[in-house]
């Protein structure tokens with residue numbers, strides 16, 4: 377296993393969160409994860425999930441609230457401050473699911 381991979385969107389005029397800060401926080405927390413999993417941190421809710429459909433799991437930022445998604449499929453809307461904790465909850469869930477397969 378090679379561990380997790382982090383993808384962050386290149387950002388653009390649509391970016392509605394502090395993407396570098398969130399990506400840095402996610403990267404730091406991913407250091408504690410050994411599972412090979414592709415994680416996306418995207419700057420907007422409109423295009424983020426679709427642009428990251430190749431990733432196992434991801435978050436997309438919005439004003440005040442954002443989205444958690446898997447393989448481009450939106451799972452739920454969460455407050456902006458919960459984005460990173462919710463992402464890691466979902467990562468734990470995926471690891472559990474893989475174990476039970």
Ligand code: SF4
Nearest residue numbers: 385388391419420424
């Ligand atoms: S995900 Fe949104 S913010 Fe990021 S590059 Fe795509 S359109 Fe721009």
